[in-house]
Amino acid sequence: QQQVKQSPQSLIVQKGGISIINCAYENTAFDYFPWYQQFPGKGPALLIAIRPDVSEKKEGRFTISFNKSAKQFSLHIMDSQPGDSATYFCAASETSGSRLTFGEGTQLTVNP
Amino acid sequence: EAQVTQNPRYLITVTGKKLTVTCSQNMNHEYMSWYRQDPGLGLRQIYYSMNVEVTDKGDVPEGYKVSRKEKRNFPLILESPSPNQTSLYFCASSLYRGKGQPQHFGDGTRLSIL
DSSP: OOSEEEEOSEEEEETTSOEEEEEEEOOTTOOBEEEEEEOTTSOOEEEEEEOTTOSEEEETTEEEEEETTTTEEEEEESSOOGGGOEEEEEEEBOTTSSOOEEOOOEEEEEEO | OOOEEEEOSEEEEOTTOOEEEEEEESSOOSEEEEEEEETTTEEEEEEEEEETTEEEEOSOOTTOEEOOSSTTBOOEEESSOOGGGOEEEEEEEESSSSTTOOOEEOOOEEEEEO
16 A cells, blocks of 8 residues: 555646645654655656654745644645646655655646 | 666567666665656655665565666566566665665666567
């Protein structure tokens, strides 16, 4: 079964809008939560990551919000741009572990 | 340039014909892994290796083999491919296991098994 659930499966946003992608996890041993961005024909690339000791992390237009009690985390893309159009994957792992468990992916389209 | 290189990028083959997908990294990374990406399922780990001669199963290892004889190379072997192994495959590496190390991915190999 999927240990990390991601939604929505696809998202269409207008340029300048806010894109929000949500993930939920089950394994309470997870303590590292990265987001990966994937463009067509390319492998995923690390975008931003958070650990559960903070509730929010911001890097430029990208923000991760983390709710440990709800076992949920989300990616917010502010002022979305057409160049942000890509597939986004949330993931989770134990920092002492070897496995990175991915969500199902969200295909984001930002219309000009 | 730091990179993970996979070959071939595309392959169409038939059921039962052994194939190998190569993966090489030039970053002196200890940790390497293989994933398959399927629509609606995200990426699922097939096998991983924490160092030379050390490999272990991921979440979906059935029908696959790997080897790690050199630090830079981590080939994925399908000894008797079947149509349900048609997928997009990614090799990844990181400096070492765990500790939140970012994984660097190759550009993928699209396999079609007829």
